[in-house]
């Protein structure tokens with residue numbers, strides 16, 4: 033009896049049990065697809081965090097008022113604490129004391145709501161700054177123009193806005209040259225910033241930038257700066273720049289030891305490694321979830337295969353009784369199991385690829401190639417083993433035992 | 439010299455197809471065990487037509503399964519065409535079943551959701567008969583049992599008697615040297631029974647060995663030898679004088 037003939041038997045077996053074939057295939061497909069998609073989501077979100085950090089630039093440093101890390105301000109020294117000022121910012125531009133600093137931008141931030149007619153928008157980022165901010169923060173414009181140093185000295189009421197804010201306030205119309213009221217003050221929109229996308233939880237395009245002088249004059253008064261954005265000459269000189277700026281600010285604020293410091297410096301490079309290691313943790317976690325779903329899927333496949341063979345033990349008995357050798361039966365069942373697993377696996381991979389095209393909870397999934405091979409390989413191994421092993425046991429029975437099987 | 443060859447030939451001729459020696463088949467262990475076969479010895483020569491009779495539970499099917507190489511015995515020996523079957527492994531047994539034996543089961547045992555034609559073709563497929571020849575032989579066999587117009591029906595679409603006839607066609611199509619039938623007329627009316635018995639006569643006339651289990655006296659009386667069983671033992675073994683002159 034030829035192999036071709038046995039393959040024909042296998043296909044006929046699958047066709048005769050259409051419903052079971054379809055359900056088994058579906059089970060394997062879902063298992064494979066879910067593993068691929070889960071890992072793609074994990075990978076995608078970690079890629080997104082990475083690229084948004086990349087966009088910030090690894091050569092930028094951020095000086096923030098207060099000692100220690102974010103949220104851990106040195107309250108003990110509150111009375112001696114000096115705020116960050118424009119003068120501090122200017123001091124950092126000293127090329128002799130700070131040769132590794134390329135440029136510096138002050139940031140004063142506020143919370144405010146912008147209104148145009150009945151449309152309102154509360155930008156998640158509402159900064160007062162000056163033009164060196166653009167390069168230091170990797171901000172560019174898609175239309176209109178930047179505000180200039182002249183606008184800053186004149187404290188003009190002009191603003192750059194992000195895409196999200198523009199859409200909320202002006203809909204599809206071009207915002208350039210239009211006016212809006214933010215925190216009660218009227219501004220002319222002169223530029224629309226290029227789309228940044230979201231970084232983690234914050235929408236980078238929900239943005240209003242105005243000259244720092246305008247903000248101090250009209251909205252916040254003489255409030256201290258929230259941050260000073262510092263750009264090092266190169267990403268390799270970021271650490272040197274950090275040392276220089278720390279020395280300058282220490283001198284200006286009369287700091288003698290790090291414990292009493294009233295400002296802290298954040299280095300994007302170190303932030304990047306923290307973020308990527310935490311997103312790696314996230315991917316690992318998702319990988320574990322995927323492994324569990326693969327396991328559960330595998331148990332499902334095992335179950336279906338076992339039931340199938342048990343269900344067909346009588347048939348195996350009949351085949352043996354009319355002269356089928358064990359090898360022919362075993363080959364037939366192995367081929368059936370292989371076709372089922374392959375079909376399910378391939379459909380699962382396709383479904384995984386299709387599913388990964390959709391944005392899931394704001395994350396664009398990015399497929400991990402290894403996950404495709406893993407999910408596909410494991411499901412086929414499980415399918416073939418648990419389809420083949422019980423079939424081989426049934427095929428070893430004496431026909432009369434197999435026939436008695438109910 | 440020539441005489442010696444003739445003598446050997448005649449001995450070979452006389453050699454029984456089936457030789458069962460002191461077969462015991464025991465189910466269960468200890469006090470609860472029962473002997474389905476309790477020391478059965480039997481020999482059937484090539485070309486014989488034998489009927490096995492006996493009350494329900496007397497061990498007829500058990501004996502038939504052993505003769506058909508479908509089951510093994512607890513102790514005893516079984517030779518088929520001089521080859522010891524009782525010590526053969528499963529793979530060789532499969533070949534023996536396919537090549538020598540046509541088995542008609544008490545409970546039909548057709549493959550579910552598979553057409554009558556495919557069912558009849560199956561044993562030939564395992565023997566390596568070419569698809570075209572296989573199909574022709576299966577069609578002929580189904581014609582012979584009167585199901586020429588039902589070849590594409592699946593078992594569930596056939597009556598009990600029709601299923602039984604598919605099972606008969608399946609056993610006949612391989613042209614086995616030994617035809618074993620366990621209650622082949624159980625599900626048939628008197629007309630179909632008559633047709634089937636005529637068929638058995640023809641098969642036997644062509645030189646094949648036929649062994650039939652039956653409850654019905656008129657079926658048994660078509661055989662040339664009648665064996666009676668009771669409680670796992672052979673209690674009667676006689677030539678049917680009506681048929682053998």
Ligand SMILES: Nc1ncnc2c1ncn2[C@@H]1O[C@H](COP(=O)(O)OP(=O)(O)OP(=O)(O)O)[C@@H](O)[C@H]1O
Pocket residue numbers: 436465466472473474492493494495496497498499500501544
């Ligand atoms: N698998 C089994 N396990 C235990 N006992 C069995 C088994 N198969 C058969 N028997 C017993 O062996 C005895 C002989 O059974 P067998 O099927 O050979 O009877 P039979 O003569 O063919 O009866 P019938 O005419 O009803 O078909 C019976 O008592 C039966 O209960």
Ligand SMILES: [Mg+2]
Pocket residue numbers: 498499500544620
């Ligand atoms: Mg019986």
